[in-house]
Amino acid sequence: MGTLLALASAISYGVSDFAGGLLSRRASFAAVAFAGQVGGLGLAALLAAFVAAPDVAVGDLGWGALSGMGTGIGMLFLFRGLASGSMSVVVPMSAVGGVALPVVAGVTFLGERPSLVAWLGVILALPALWLVGRGTSTTSPTSGAADGLVASVGIAIQYLALAQASPGAGLWPVVTGRVAAILVILPLLLATRPRMRRRLALPAAATGAAAALALVCYLLATRLQLVVIAVVLSSLYPAIPVLLGITVLHERLSRRQVTGLAAATVAVLLLALG
Structure with a gap:
């Protein structure tokens, strides 16, 4: 069940990134990010109300805020x-x-010890993630790479911090995380005052709701298996934009992408067996 939840997280993240990426080319990236977190807050609060939370500690909400x-x-x-x-x-x-x-x-700080089979899946997943995204492009090969690298640090903090919240807190750490994310984005929004067409606001909010759903699935997955495995499976989301590019945008797969998708499939199987 933990494997399925982590994969569901990857699917939700992939859909969110694909849609958010398209919207960011039509409106301010800060406005898209802000609207997304507002939408994510709404969905997270709704889901949290239906999940048992017998012991919501301040520390759990703090981990959620750091994640946000x-x-x-x-x-x-x-x-x-x-x-x-x-x-x-x-x-x-x-x-x-x-x-x-x-x-x-x-592995270093939480003392987790994946099995040898799971380690093989982790090692295989890293190059698979890169190959999946290496398609043909009309932009510079390094365009956006620095932003992606900085984003990866934020995503790593998001994953690690959220996994520290106890099961007794239910989904409320995800809710506090959306509030914290809004507060992080708000100063830039106020400083730049970007405009967004009203017809783009709802789709932007929907991308955030999909991302919040991904975090809910990830959080539940960490309670059923090792954080290492949940992170790796959830991080296979680049495969989704590639597949959507084929089916929606009618893009073609490169040999590297085919290799990456095959490697990602094998990595999932190894992690599931591990």
């Missing part, structure tokens, strides 16, 4: 990168860093 700060930073730089750079560069950069740092932290 990572989200705010990650989404700002991710959408800024997607607004001007190639999705095939920015998304994989955010995923590789976002999975590598939590894996190292999980």
Whole structure:
């Protein structure tokens, strides 16, 4: 069940990044990020009301807030990168860093010990994530790479901090995280005062709701399996924009992407068996 929840998280994140990336090319990245977190707050609060939370401690909400700060930073730089750079560069950069740092932290500081089979899955997933996003592009090969790298640090903080919240807190750490993310993005929004067409506000909010759903699935997954495995599986989300690019935008797969998707599939199987 933990594996399925982590994969559901990857799917939700992938859809969110694909839609958010397209919107960021039509409106201010800060406005898209802000509207997304507002939408995410609404969905997270709704879901939290239906999930048991017998012991909501201040510390759990604090971990959620720290996670949300990572989200705010990650989404700002991710959408800024997607607004001007190639999705095939920015998304994989955010995923590789976002999975590598939590894996190292999980083993070094949390004392987690994945099985040998799971380790093979982790090792295979890293190059798979990069290959999946390496398609053809009309933009510079390095366009948005720096933004993707900074976003990866925020995403890593998001994953690590949220996993520290106790099961007794239910989904309320996700709710406090959305509030913290809004507060991180708000100063930039007030300083730049970007405009967004009303017809784009609702889709932007929907992308944030999808991202919040991804975090809910991830949080539940961490309560059923090792954080290392949950992070790696959730971080396979770059495969989704690639598949959506094929089906929606009628893009073609490169040999690298085919190899990456095959490697990602094998990595999922190894992590599930581990």
